[in-house]
Amino acid sequence: MRQTDGPEAHYLQALREGRFLFxxxxxxxxxFPPRLVAPGTGEALAWAESAGRGTVFAVTEQPQKxxxxxRYIALVEMDEGFRxxxxxxxxxxxxxxxxxxxxxxxxxxxxxxxFLPEDNHD
Amino acid sequence: xxxxxxxRAACAIAGAATFGIGLxxxxxxxxxxxxxxxxxxxxxxxxxGDVDGLFTCLPEDMLGGLAVAEYxxxxxxxxxxxxxxxxxxxxxxxxxxxMISAGYLKTALICYGSNQRSAAGKLVSALRGSVYEAPHRxxxxxxxxxxxxxRHMHDYGTTRENLGAVALAARAWAQLNPEAxxxxxMTLDDYLSARIVSSPLGVADCCLVSDGAAAVVVxxxxxxxxxxxxxxxxxxxxxxxSHKEIAAMPDLCVTGAKLSGQRxxxxxxxxxxxxxxxxxxxxxxxNTILFLEDLGFCPKGEGGRFVSGxxxxxxxxxxxxxxxxxxxxxxxGMYGLFTLVEATRQIRxxxxxxxxxxxxxxxxxxxxxxxxxxxxVILGHPDTI
Numbered sequence: 001m002r003q004t005d006g007p008e009a010h011y012l013q014a015l016r017e018g019r020f021l022f023x024x025x026x027x028x029x030x031x032f033p034p035r036l037v038a039p040g041t042g043e044a045l046a047w048a049e050s051a052g053r054g055t056v057f058a059v060t061e062q063p064q065k066x067x068x069x070x071r072y073i074a075l076v077e078m079d080e081g082f083r084x085x086x087x088x089x090x091x092x093x094x095x096x097x098x099x100x101x102x103x104x105x106x107x108x109x110x111x112x113x114x115f116l117p118e119d120n121h122d
Numbered sequence: 123x124x125x126x127x128x129x130r131a132a133c134a135i136a137g138a139a140t141f142g143i144g145l146x147x148x149x150x151x152x153x154x155x156x157x158x159x160x161x162x163x164x165x166x167x168x169x170x171g172d173v174d175g176l177f178t179c180l181p182e183d184m185l186g187g188l189a190v191a192e193y194x195x196x197x198x199x200x201x202x203x204x205x206x207x208x209x210x211x212x213x214x215x216x217x218x219x220x221m222i223s224a225g226y227l228k229t230a231l232i233c234y235g236s237n238q239r240s241a242a243g244k245l246v247s248a249l250r251g252s253v254y255e256a257p258h259r260x261x262x263x264x265x266x267x268x269x270x271x272x273r274h275m276h277d278y279g280t281t282r283e284n285l286g287a288v289a290l291a292a293r294a295w296a297q298l299n300p301e302a303x304x305x306x307x308m309t310l311d312d313y314l315s316a317r318i319v320s321s322p323l324g325v326a327d328c329c330l331v332s333d334g335a336a337a338v339v340v341x342x343x344x345x346x347x348x349x350x351x352x353x354x355x356x357x358x359x360x361x362x363x364s365h366k367e368i369a370a371m372p373d374l375c376v377t378g379a380k381l382s383g384q385r386x387x388x389x390x391x392x393x394x395x396x397x398x399x400x401x402x403x404x405x406x407x408x409n410t411i412l413f414l415e416d417l418g419f420c421p422k423g424e425g426g427r428f429v430s431g432x433x434x435x436x437x438x439x440x441x442x443x444x445x446x447x448x449x450x451x452x453x454x455g456m457y458g459l460f461t462l463v464e465a466t467r468q469i470r471x472x473x474x475x476x477x478x479x480x481x482x483x484x485x486x487x488x489x490x491x492x493x494x495x496x497x498x499v500i501l502g503h504p505d506t507i
């Protein structure tokens with residue numbers, strides 16, 4: 001009998017369908033990246049969909065060979081309470097505390113989530 | 123579980139060696155590892171036939187422990203290929219001490235070598251990004267350390283000049299060490315004008331990309347007393363792993379070194395104020411600041427100010443990385459073993475021009491991953507037992 005998808009495949013399939021998922025334990029605490037069970041306790045996890053809003057927690061500028069623009073790599077604290085490493089598309093280094101909104105690249109392989117500063121309406 | 127379960131002073135480092143520091147063209151990593159092992163055995167007055175435990179990991183060979191055992195012809199009763207990054211070899215030392223004190227092993231050889239500079243010209247890493255992080259093509263591992271540095275600056279006002287003080291101190295120590303790879307003078311202006319790789323960290327914040335090999339021989343302390351060198355007692359050790367990826371680090375400004383250090387101090391019966399030197403894994407300048415805080419040498423957030431004004435340079439208040447560290451002496455990819463060799467040389471009074479006047483107690487600290495795996499070891503002169 002074939003097993004149903006593991007958490008990673010489930011997460012990636014949801015991204016392909018345009019939904020950015022994370023997990024919560026029984027107390028409502030957020031867990032990311034997706035896991036089989038809650039880390040440290042082994043309790044069950046439930047899927048939830050992120051609203052895609054977060055804040056820069058830490059950030060670094062990685063200059064690229066010209067003419068390519070610098071890459072901004074950040075730890076993003078999501079409003080739901082989990083932290084993830086991602087990329088911010090911006091014209092200059094976003095400060096710690098900058099509000100962000102998630103963009104789902106559902107066509108990429110693997111599909112993934114990157115961020116724009118919230119005041120950017122490109 | 124108790125931190126004092128570590129077999130205090132049951133074992134000693136009886137032999138220590140380095141080989142091929144800097145450039146070692148024409149040698150494979152396996153050959154360099156074997157050569158360092160042979161030199162450490164010679165230093166101890168032992169031979170290959172005395173080794174019954176082998177602890178190693180090679181840069182690219184998943185089964186490197188087996189390769190080294192075969193190459194040296196060691197019929198090991200135990201091979202440990204544990205790889206937690208640069209902390210691996212301090213973890214090897216912990217395991218060896220428990221196994222020797224329990225009577226399963228008599229003599230352990232811990233060895234490592236890498237020809238990454240001659241062979242690849244860049245950091246050789248077995249790390250692979252996860253499906254969540256790889257698409258962003260971040261430059262790692264420096265990106266992880268840069269994120270921690272950005273947060274330390276934000277929370278505590280740490281500056282680029284503070285980071286520069288770490289780099290300058292390492293270079294000043296290296297200038298006293300003929301074996302060190304980078305001995306040319308460095309000024310704060312040189313540091314500040316170095317190319318940024320991942321802000322706030324630039325090339326002058328990064329450990330070297332060099333060749334190099336090292337090895338230590340560990341045996342029971344009474345056995346070590348009968349051998350060629352002054353035995354360096356292994357007084358305490360402790361470890362802690364908090365995460366793998368930087369996104370999962372519970373607090374970007376507090377590392378597992380806080381717990382690994384507490385465990386090592388508890389086992390040894392000594393505290394930070396007793397240490398004559400600190401040999402720590404300075405993969406990036408921020409590491410030195412974070413670890414000096416977490417290992418109890420200054421309060422959290424004060425590390426940047428602590429390292430300033432030459433405080434950890436030759437002649438300063440605390441001797442840190444007296445060989446020049448990963449920043450200026452040697453960094454073949456996983457530096458941890460070199461902390462043990464340098465402390466051994468200092469405690470034996472064999473450190474030449476950089477010899478410390480008081481060199482009886484050393485804290486050695488290894489780091490693996492992106493501030494992920496932390497292991498602390500306290501070594502001492504036999505008089506400190």
